[in-house]
Amino acid sequence: MRCEYFAAGLCASCTVIETPYPDQIAHKQERVAGLLAPLAPDLTWLPARASAEQGFRTKAKMVIAGTVDAPTIGILAADGTGQDLRDCPLYPAALAQAFPVLAEFVTVAKLEPYSVPRRTGELKNVLVSVAPDGALMVRWVMRSTEALARIRKHLPWLQDQLPTLAVASLNVLAEHKAVVEGEREIVLTERETLTMSVNGFDLHLRPQSFFQTNTDVAAALYRQASAWIANARPASLWDLYCGVGGFALHAAAPGRAVTGVEVSEQAIVSAQRTRDERLAEGDQAMADVEFITGDAVGWASSRADAPEGIVVNPPRRGLGESLSRWLDASGARTIVYSSCNPDTLARDLGWMPNYRAEQARLFDMFPHTGHGEVAVVLTRP
Template sequence: MQCSYFDAGLCLSCTLLPQPYAEQLADKHAHCQRMLADHPGIQWMPPVASAESGFRNKAKMVVGGTVDAPTLGLLDGQMRGIDLQGCGILQPGLTAAFPAIADFITLAGLVPYDVAARRGELKNVLLTESADGDLMLRFVLRSSESLPRIRKHLPWLEHRVPSLRVISANLLPEHRAAIEGIDEILLTTQSTLPMRVGDVELALRPQSFFQTNTAIASALYRQAHEWVDSVNPASVWDLYCGVGGFALHCAAPGRAVTGIEVSAEAIESARAASVGLPGMAFETADATAFALASTEAPDLVIVNPPRRGIGPDLSAWLEASSVQTVVYSSCNSVTLARDLAAMPSLVPTRARVLDMFPHTNHYEAIVLLQRVPSRG
């Protein structure tokens, strides 16, 4: 993928861009194999390639410039805005909406936040596009001061961008390096963005996490579904379930599926998407605390932790439990390798690399673990 921003040195986030994509993918596959080299019995499946451009479903744009000439992109070393509205890795529906959003910033008088001076109101613009082309827009603000103006001019923006379905304001009053704050103010009657992934429709709320590459997320959920169905467990836990992607893909008649996630908003989204599906339950809880407090264990556990991995406590619980099968989805092969070493009775049998993040060193890996029968 050719990128004028990269060539000009304006944005170097896609660090692997000069490397041919086929080499990127091969290197990620080889890296994951090296990280899991202590498990020689793994059957490695072919890596799953992404589209090289237009794959990212979410844009996190720092707002810079002035109210009359705002920039949407990032800040340089001097905290000046660099406009990246034409970023090539973003889905086309995102880039098509940016000009109207920039005009709206001017129309509503949303003064970009000046990091150096600690003045201004609008910090970030977060835009998400579903597979069907619908959009969710979030304005990250320093305070609620500009909300009346946003509400006043919102019909203008909805007319200019008819694909907008959910619009909200997020409040981030602190001066800190963060994308968003805790408080979310909904500005539309619709509160969830339908996010179709394969045959499953998720319900994405403003603060819910979802994978940034919809096509690769779909392949990831399909792979988990195939592995789960191959052992046909009667009971499944989906720990760190987010909005329920893995859990909903593993629903089946006669199967009890429980999703656990610390985010209450994500659990609300998962419950909304599971209406009409039998055997589904979702609970707001810490994944490790939930497992350690449980008196019974399921047949199969899916874990999809953040980069820090599942950690020693949950690894020890899984190792000592009666769980027969684990599906581990990881965005960090370093912590994945550490966690697998802590569960020697659960042997990795299959693994696959999925390129969720082209042009960077990051990738997703999914591993199937099966318990070794005890001897004696």
């Protein structure tokens, strides 16, 4: 895939974009297999799940810079000024078509872009997600609520220009630090969630809930994990770091007790909503599904008994020694580990010698970079 921004030296985010895509997949596979080989010499690798080469990102984290009258929407250049990336080929048409309107809204609502070198201004980022049906969630990340009244006043203009806008919010990030968003969120629309339909499940994404940026590949990941769980047939299952419930809901089955645990209360509310909707539609697989707000490490280690199956999907830092060793001693018959960081995956598996890694599969969530999602199914001999 050719990117004019990369060719001109304006953006280097896609570090391996000049490598043919099949070779990118092969290199990722070789790296991950090399990390896991000492721990699981008999591991069977299923065919890697590739992605579309462009138009695959369903979430954009765009830095706003420039001026009120001439804002840029993209990334920061090396000198701290803005580099516009509104034509980046990674984004589908629904996002690409929204970027010019969002940039114009900066001018309409007089939102002063934040200047990193001068540490002045208000608007830092705009975070945009698109659902499979084309609906949009737009989050304005500001230093304060100074512009809240103007955003509310001009929101009808934005909704008129972007008829697919479903959810809009203002996020407050007062500190000058390298993070994308803050803790405080003010929802500005009647709707508070974006419906991500994945494999027939309507997952409700709230503004601060985590969701994969490549919905198509995420759907394949859920299907694979569900197939491994179905083959193991556990009577009870935990989904640790469950987010909005993707793995737990896919793995539910009549008579199977499923518990999802996630520290984000927003995500748990979303997962519960999906479960309740499915129950109302007569899906009896949801009858024994519950979702709990809590820290995965503390919650699991406090339980007297472990389930027969466990799914873990931790952030890049991995499970860590405490939870890995707890899992190793848990006695669960089957563990499905979904990892976005092969290095911490290999480290964690080193703390779980009582389990045998049977099958693994690479899911390429992030083409043109060195990152990849890996799922492994572990069994207790």
